[in-house]
Amino acid sequence: MKIGIVGGTGDIGEGMCRRLSSRYEIVLGSRDAEKAITTSECTVEFLKKYGLKSCCYGVSNQEAVNAGDIVILAVPFKHLESTLSGLSGFEGKIVVSPVNPMEKRDFFTIVPPPEGSAALLVKKLLPGARVVTAFNTIAANRWKDLDVEIDVAVPVCSDDADAKSVIMDLVNGTSMLKAYDAGPLAVSAMIESLTPLLLNIARYNKMHDVGIKFV
Template sequence: MKIGIVGGTGGMGEGFALRWCLKHDVIVGSREAQKAQEAAANYSSAARQAYGSSMAGSITGDDNISLAKNSDVLILSIPYEFIDDTCSKLATQARSDCIVVSPIVPMTRTDTGFVYIPIEQGKKPAAVMVAEKMAPRSRVVSAFHTISEVKLKNVGSSLDADTFICGDDPNVVAKLAELVSEIQGLRPVYLGPLSLTYQAEVLTPMLLNAAKRNKMKNPGVKLT
């Protein structure tokens, strides 16, 4: 499978690339292809050190828009405010059967702490905005909102966490759940249709506030 990570030069992109290259071909994206290629070379070197000959996939780099042409799955590791512009461009390049994954969390920091923008400002949840730009809606799913990038990049350890998945098409949800399960210690938990994505997205500012006030490092969510 070919997995494209739009905005893949950040911490989450690095973590996804390192975790999935064990079995899949990962394409790291950036606005500048050269930056993406340099990051991909660094990730690939780290992956070979971690996995050795057991690494069956690869990590390459390309610009954010071009990588969409060859991806079976697109991970949108971009800020909330970039959704309209980026997704409008991606929509003309991505195949109709490409699965689009939104881990995007619309949040901001205030005097009282981190807050969820759709509640505070009356705006739409991130995955809903993505679905409007990258029809059909059925191929869009949301996940990975509460995953620590520090833990994700540490391929030698288990995440020991759950991630909530929201999506309208059971087949698309099932395919993403398979990818989630390939990450050591990460369990996929289906939350419901895409209209419930706000319930997953709002957990991130909650976790950040709890972590800061209680001096917790890289917290996650796990249902017991």
């Protein structure tokens, strides 16, 4: 199974590539393919230190979409719509949104689009895609630090049961992540709003990379 990452040179893209590229073929996308090639080469070198072989390569965002059976949208919310408007070929693909539409004001707060959530906006913009919300609450530093297992919960929601199941299996096969079925894609609004909460908890309690668990 190939996983394309749009915006794969960023914190989440690079972190997910480190964790996933020893088991999946990761196609890192960027607006600038050379930048993605550099990120993929760095990942290969990084994983060598752990005795792991990384299967990843850098391409343009469009090529990442074309190649991926799963496409992860690892771009900031403010660039989501413009990025998707320049890309095509999402029909039938599982498109994962970890995107959190939030802002830092006096504190972190959710600022959803009129559609209700980033994932619902993705569904509107990519009508043929099988949109899944996942990975919203895992801090990039946790993805990147291979010395520590990621022992947190991952709420996953979608209107496509098979797509949701594929992503939940991917979650459950990664480090110590545990997937929870959160229901239909409309629940994405609640999942996305967890992240500004976690950032406020981290800030006001002097914590880092706070995650969630359900017990």
